[in-house]
Amino acid sequence: MTEKLSDATRGPLLEPLFATGWEMVEGRDAITKTFKFKNFADAFGWMTRAAIWAEKWNHHPEWSNVYNRVTVVLTTHDVDGISAQDAKLARKMDGLFGEPQE
Numbered sequence: 001m002t003e004k005l006s007d008a009t010r011g012p013l014l015e016p017l018f019a020t021g022w023e024m025v026e027g028r029d030a031i032t033k034t035f036k037f038k039n040f041a042d043a044f045g046w047m048t049r050a051a052i053w054a055e056k057w058n059h060h061p062e063w064s065n066v067y068n069r070v071t072v073v074l075t076t077h078d079v080d081g082i083s084a085q086d087a088k089l090a091r092k093m094d095g096l097f098g099e100p101q102e
């Protein structure tokens, strides 16, 4: 069962993400990060890889793409806030971003 992160659990899960550039969204219990790529092909390739994980985990990002940038917002709609699922997907997105693009 997905639960909204409690005050006690969110620190340890979110602090490492803030260190990689994730931020809280103002006025919402959600995290955001803008990923910048070399070009559109790299951006869309990364989105495709991330989408496969999102679908596998049934946890989907709010995101938008303009040329070589992808802005991601992660939150858990079912609990109206951040859950461990968001931290897991954020870590995966960071990991995929660090991998060489084809």
Ligand SMILES: C[C@H](O)[C@H](O)[C@H]1CNC2=NC(N)=NC(=O)C2=N1
Pocket (backbone or CB within 6 Å): 058, 059, 060, 061, 075, 076, 077, 078, 079
């Ligand atoms: C019915 C289905 O499992 C839910 O709607 C899932 C799908 N993907 C989801 N993604 C996100 N980010 N939050 C959710 O609450 C969510 N719920």
